[in-house]
Amino acid sequence: MSHSLSIAPPRPKDLPLNALRAFEVSARLGGFAAAGQELNVSPGAVSAHVKTLEEAVGAPLFQRTARGVVLTPLGRRVLPEFSRAFDDLAAAVRLLRSEAAPNTVHIATLPSVAQLWLSPRLPELRRIAPEISVSITALEEPPNLKRTPYDLCLFFDESRGQQVAEDWIFPVCAPGFGTLTDPADLRRVACITDTTWRDDWQDWAGQDVAAQGPVYSLYALALEETLNGAGVLMGHLPLVERHLAAGTLREPFGRRVKTPRALRVWSVRPTASGAARRVMDWLSDSR
Amino acid sequence: MSHSLSIAPPRPKDLPLNALRAFEVSARLGGFAAAGQELNVSPGAVSAHVKTLEEAVGAPLFQRTARGVVLTPLGRRVLPEFSRAFDDLAAAVRLLRSEAAPNTVHIATLPSVAQLWLSPRLPELRRIAPEISVSITALEEPPNLKRTPYDLCLFFDESRGQQVAEDWIFPVCAPGFGTLTDPADLRRVACITDTTWRDDWQDWAGQDVAAQGPVYSLYALALEETLNGAGVLMGHLPLVERHLAAGTLREPFGRRVKTPRALRVWSVRPTASGAARRVMDWLSDSR
DNA sequence: AAACTAGGGTCAGAAAAAGTGAGTCATTCC
DNA sequence: GGAATGACTCACTTTTTCTGACCCTAGTTT
Numbered sequence: 001m002s003h004s005l006s007i008a009p010p011r012p013k014d015l016p017l018n019a020l021r022a023f024e025v026s027a028r029l030g031g032f033a034a035a036g037q038e039l040n041v042s043p044g045a046v047s048a049h050v051k052t053l054e055e056a057v058g059a060p061l062f063q064r065t066a067r068g069v070v071l072t073p074l075g076r077r078v079l080p081e082f083s084r085a086f087d088d089l090a091a092a093v094r095l096l097r098s099e100a101a102p103n104t105v106h107i108a109t110l111p112s113v114a115q116l117w118l119s120p121r122l123p124e125l126r127r128i129a130p131e132i133s134v135s136i137t138a139l140e141e142p143p144n145l146k147r148t149p150y151d152l153c154l155f156f157d158e159s160r161g162q163q164v165a166e167d168w169i170f171p172v173c174a175p176g177f178g179t180l181t182d183p184a185d186l187r188r189v190a191c192i193t194d195t196t197w198r199d200d201w202q203d204w205a206g207q208d209v210a211a212q213g214p215v216y217s218l219y220a221l222a223l224e225e226t227l228n229g230a231g232v233l234m235g236h237l238p239l240v241e242r243h244l245a246a247g248t249l250r251e252p253f254g255r256r257v258k259t260p261r262a263l264r265v266w267s268v269r270p271t272a273s274g275a276a277r278r279v280m281d282w283l284s285d286s287r
Numbered sequence: 288m289s290h291s292l293s294i295a296p297p298r299p300k301d302l303p304l305n306a307l308r309a310f311e312v313s314a315r316l317g318g319f320a321a322a323g324q325e326l327n328v329s330p331g332a333v334s335a336h337v338k339t340l341e342e343a344v345g346a347p348l349f350q351r352t353a354r355g356v357v358l359t360p361l362g363r364r365v366l367p368e369f370s371r372a373f374d375d376l377a378a379a380v381r382l383l384r385s386e387a388a389p390n391t392v393h394i395a396t397l398p399s400v401a402q403l404w405l406s407p408r409l410p411e412l413r414r415i416a417p418e419i420s421v422s423i424t425a426l427e428e429p430p431n432l433k434r435t436p437y438d439l440c441l442f443f444d445e446s447r448g449q450q451v452a453e454d455w456i457f458p459v460c461a462p463g464f465g466t467l468t469d470p471a472d473l474r475r476v477a478c479i480t481d482t483t484w485r486d487d488w489q490d491w492a493g494q495d496v497a498a499q500g501p502v503y504s505l506y507a508l509a510l511e512e513t514l515n516g517a518g519v520l521m522g523h524l525p526l527v528e529r530h531l532a533a534g535t536l537r538e539p540f541g542r543r544v545k546t547p548r549a550l551r552v553w554s555v556r557p558t559a560s561g562a563a564r565r566v567m568d569w570l571s572d573s574r
Numbered sequence: 575a576a577a578c579t580a581g582g583g584t585c586a587g588a589a590a591a592a593g594t595g596a597g598t599c600a601t602t603c604c
Numbered sequence: 605g606g607a608a609t610g611a612c613t614c615a616c617t618t619t620t621t622c623t624g625a626c627c628c629t630a631g632t633t634t
Contacts, residue, residue, distance in 0.1 A: 012393060012424065014436050015380050017304040018621080033581060045622050047582065052620095059387040066629035068581055074386055081379035088375055092368035093302050099361055100346040106299060137299065149301050305592080320610060332593050334611065339591095353601035355610055 015056055022049030023061055024082040025147075027075055031068050038144060090147050094268070097149060098276075104133045105279045109154035110196070111138035112219035113263065116239040117165075118154065121286055128282065132275050140196065145268040151276035154265045154283065161266025162284045165238040169204050170256040172235035172249045174227055180252035190231030194219045200234035204257050238263050302343055309336030310348055311369040312434075314362055318355050325431055377434050381555070384436060385563075391420045392566045396441035397483065398425035399506030400550065403526040404452075405441065408573055415569065419562050427483065432555040438563035441552045441570065448553025449571045452525040456491050457543040459522035459536045461514055467539035477518030481506045487521035491544050525550050 025046075026035040032046040039046065054060050061075035071079065109118060114136050122134065142155045153160075156167055171191075173180065180186070183205065190213040191201060197219070213231055216222035219239065226233040227248060235249070237256075243249035265283045267276055312333075313322040319333040326333065341347050348362035358366065396405060401423050409421065429442045440447075443454055458478075460467070467473070470492065477500040478488060484506070500518055503509035506526065513520040514535060522536070524543075530536035552570045554563055 012422070012436050014434075015383075016620090017308065017376075020376070020380070021304065031581070041621085042623060043582070044584080044624085047584090048621080051583090057383060057387045064582065066581075067631070074383075077386055078379060078383045081375070081382055085372060085375035085379050088368070088372035089304075089307070092365060092372050093307070095368055096302075096344060096361075096365045099364055100344045135299070147301075149299050303591090318610070319612095328592080329594060330611070331595085331613085334613095335592080338612095351611070353599080353610075 013056075015053065016049075019049040019053040019056070020082060021086060022046050023053050023075075024079065024086050026050055026062070026069070027071055027079045028083060038147065087146055093149065098151075101133075103131050103275050104135060105152065105276045106150045107134060107136050107152045107154055107279070108139050108143050108148070108150040109136060110140070110156070110219075112194075112196070112236075112239055113154055113156075114138045115220045116223065116242075117263070120242065125279070125282060129275075129278060132279065134279065145266070152265055152267050152280055152283075154263070156259075156261040157264045157266075158260050158262075159264075161264045162280070163262045164265050164283050164286060165263040167259045167262050168237040168256045169200055169234055169259055170237075170251055171204070171232045171253060172226065172240055172244070172251055173232045174229040175247060175250050177229055177232070177250075177252075180232070183253060183255075186232060190214060192216065192222050192226060192231045192233040194222045194234075197234065197236070203259060204234060204255070206257075300343075302340065303336075306336040306340040306343070307369060308373060309333050310340050310362075311366065311373050313337055313349070313356070314358055314366045315370060325434065374433055380436065385438075388420075390418050390562050391422060392439065392563045393437045394421060394423050394439045394441055394566070395426050395430050395435070395437040396423060397427070397443070397506075399481075399483070399523075399526055400441055400443075401425045402507045403510065403529075404550070407529060412566070412569060416562075416565060419566065421566065432553070439552055439554050439567055439570075441550070443546075443548040444551045444553075445547050445549075446551075448551045449567070450549045451552050451570050451573060452550040454546045454549050455524040455543045456487055456521055456546055457524075457538055458491070458519045458540060459513065459527055459531070459538055460519045461516040462534060462537050464516055464519070464537075464539075467519070470540060470542075473519060477501060479503065479509050479513060479518045479520040481509045481521075484521065484523070490546060491521060491542070493544075 022035060022039065022045075025038050026032050029035050029038060032050065033043045035046045036043040050062065054062075059074055060072050061078075062069040063072050107118070115138075118136060125132065125134065137150065142153045142157065142160075143150060145153060154164065171180075171186070178189070180189070192213050193201065193215045195215060195217045214222075214225070216225070219236075222233055223240070223243075225231070227243070232252070235244075235251070240249055244251060265280055267280055309322060309326065309332075312325050313319050316322050316325060319337065320330045322333045323330040337349065341349075346361055347359050349356040350359050394405070402425075405423060412419065412421065424437065429440045429444065429447075430437060432440060441451065458467075458473070465476070467476070479500050480488065480502045482502060482504045501509075501512070503512070506523075509520055510527070510530075512518070514530070519539070522531075522538070527536055531538060552567055554567055
C-alpha cells in the first residue's frame, strides 16, 4: 500500500473536459481522424487529448494498431456513460440556444442546395413567417445532429427524415450548346463533373463512363460554367428545375434516372422546437 | 427575417465546455465566488467564462446586482438540464477512475485529521488490506463529492454519512505546563486557537471568552506548540487521545463538552465501489 | 516486390484560452 | 460612516490547444 499525504498538490485535479470529449468522440467514431472531423480539429490534436487523458487516468483507453485504434476493455466499459453524458450536455445546449433565440433556425445543408434550392425559396418563407430568422451553414456531409448546434439537416439521403424532393438526374446544357441527339454524342463534348457526385455519369448511363472533362468542387460553379456553354453537366432536378423552366438550361435527352437519394430534411429526434418544426414543414411542402 | 449564408465561418462553433461548467456551478452555488472555490479558480475567471457564454448565446444568464448574481428566467430554465448532464459526466469520470484503478481510494479530509487521526491508523489498514492504495488530500472544507474525484470524505459534520468518532473538546497542555486548577486560571496563560475552530473556547466555556493567545492555521502545528509548552490548546478528543494515552499531553480540568459535529465519513451516494466501501467500513470500526 | 494508402505518433512553434492579482465600484450590514 | 461582500476590469502571465510537417506501420494495389 502506498500513501500520498499530499498537501503540495492540494487537488488530484479533475480530468479535463475537452480530453473527455475527445475520448468519447474517438471511441464512438472508432478513430482519431474521424473524431477530428467531428470536432473540427486535426487528428493530432485528438491524439494528444486522448494521450493526456490516458496519462491522467493511468491506463490506456485505446489499443493502437497500425490501421487505427481499438477500444481497450476499460474504454469499452466506460464509453456508454460518457456518450450519454455528452448527449445530455448537447441537449442542454440545444435547449439553451432555442430558449435564448426561439425564432432562429439553424439549417445545415449542402453548398449546392443552399445556393440553388434553398436560397431562392427563402423570400417566400420570409413572407409566410417574418418572425423566423434562418441561418444556413453549408457542409459537405450531414453533421451529427446530436452533437452539433443545427436544428435541421437538408441533404440528399436515402431514408432519414421527410422527403422534400425526388432526385432525378439527366444531362443539361446551355440552350445554344450545339446538337446532342444521342448519348453517344457525349463522347465529343466536355462532361462536367462535381466532386460530391462523382458517379453521376455512371449512374445515368448505367455503365462505366470515363468521366472526361473538368471537375468542380462546387456544383453551383459547375452550373455556372454550364450556363456559359462550357459543357454538359449532370443535372439534379431540384437544383436545375428553375433554369429549365426559365429556359436558361435545356435537357438534350429525354432519359431521366431517379436516384435513391432524395432531398430530405430531418431534425434531432422526432421533436423539433416550434420554429424549427415550422420551417421543416414548410420545406417538406415546397415545390 | 435575416439570413446568413455563411461559408466563411463554416461552423457556428459550439459552446465551450468550460464556460458551460462555469455557468452550471455558478448557478448551482448562487455566485461566482463560490463557483470559483469549487472550480479552484479565481472569481474573475468564472466571471469571464460566464460572460463568454452569455455572449455566445446572445442572452444574459445572470442578473447582476451589487450583492451577487441572480439567475435570469432563461438561466433558471436551463440550469437543471446542465446540472444533470454534468452530474452524469462526473459519474462517468468516477467510473472511469474506479475501473482504471480499482484498488485506489481517494480520501478528502481535514489537514488535522489527516495528520493526527488518519495517518497513525494507516499501517493497520495496510496490514488488513495490503492491496488497497490510499491517497489522502487535505482540504479545509468537505468537497462536493458529486463533482470532485474523491471517494470518501472524512470531516467533522453533524449528520452526513456514518459516525467514526465523537467530538469532545477540553483544554490540554504539556505535562509540565504549570498549575491549572480552575478554568479561571486560563486567564493567566496563552490559550492557543486554531483557525478552523475559532469558537472552541466559547463552546467549552459556555460563555464569551476573549480568545487571547496565538492563532494557528494548522491544528497539528498548534498541537506541536502545545507539546512544547507554549500554552493551552482546546483539544479534540479524536485528535489528542493518543497524546493523552501516551502522557505527552494532560487534561488539566475534568470538564469535557461534546460538540454536535462528530468525525464522520461519507461517500458519494449510498453505494461506493468495493475498495472505498471497505475503507469506509474500516474507518467506521476504528477505535 | 514496390508503391500506395490509411491512420497514428511526434515535434516545434504559433495561437488561443484561461487564470491571476490588484484595483474599482456599488450595496448592505452594523 | 466604515467594514464587508461580491462582482467587474485590465494588464499581464501561464497553460492549453492546435497546427503542419514529418515519420512509422501494416494492409492493398499494381
